Amino acid sequence: EVQLQQSGPEVGRPGSSVKISCKASGYTFTDYVMNWVKQSPGQGLEWIGWIDPEYGSTDYAEKFKKKATLTADTSSNTAYIQLSSLTSEDTATYFCARPNYPGIPGWFAYWGQGTLVTVSS
Amino acid sequence: DIQMTQSPASLSASLGETVSIECLASEGISNDLAWYQQKSGKSPQLLIYAASRLQDGVPSRFSGSGSGTRYSLKISGMQPEDEADYFCQQSYKYPYTFGAGTKLELK
Numbered sequence: 498e499v500q501l502q503q504s505g506p507e508v509g510r511p512g513s514s515v516k517i518s519c520k521a522s523g524y525t526f527t528d529y530v531m532n533w534v535k536q537s538p539g540q541g542l543e544w545i546g547w548i549d550p551e552y553g554s555t556d557y558a559e560k561f562k563k564k565a566t567l568t569a570d571t572s573s574n575t576a577y578i579q580l581s582s583l584t585s586e587d588t589a590t591y592f593c594a595r596p597n598y599p600g601i602p603g604w605f606a607y608w609g610q611g612t613l614v615t616v617s618s
Numbered sequence: 619d620i621q622m623t624q625s626p627a628s629l630s631a632s633l634g635e636t637v638s639i640e641c642l643a644s645e646g647i648s649n650d651l652a653w654y655q656q657k658s659g660k661s662p663q664l665l666i667y668a669a670s671r672l673q674d675g676v677p678s679r680f681s682g683s684g685s686g687t688r689y690s691l692k693i694s695g696m697q698p699e700d701e702a703d704y705f706c707q708q709s710y711k712y713p714y715t716f717g718a719g720t721k722l723e724l725k
Binding site: 542560601603606610 | 719
């Protein structure tokens, strides 16, 4: 069974950074990219980007290129997202999401449970 | 970026009623469209991909159709467990973009 287990809620001060993890199980980690999606309180969904764990290659939405850094550790089957220079606009729930098929990154069949990031002084 | 205009923003349906939700893309997306259901406090769940393909395990009362710039999700016979938010998403071009969502409630 495919499972994506995310780390717990984070509180970050304005200007600081936070790092969220997403531990994958039930499939070969390097066969699929891992996407990250942001959901602001009471709002819709925004795609942040994906990482290919096998090669470490990434693709980001322009809006998140200076905000998010995606990494992956193949030894622990874990993907990470680091959010830097936090502002109140970064307060949101962040999801990792695995696509349905290898080689087709865009249909998100499996999702982590979400990690709430709260930016507060 | 491709804009996804979803309608209606909210709707209320009776038990057994057929419901349709529409998504209009700002340019043609060649059926690279998915629909998700998100229940309160939960992660989204993939319902439909490639515009009309039903994801494994999703009830057959859900169906998707459309082409070009216009796509729709149909629920044939509203059930209590269908009360949720629904989002469309295009994967034709980066960045992937989502519709603003439709809140579906049971009347």
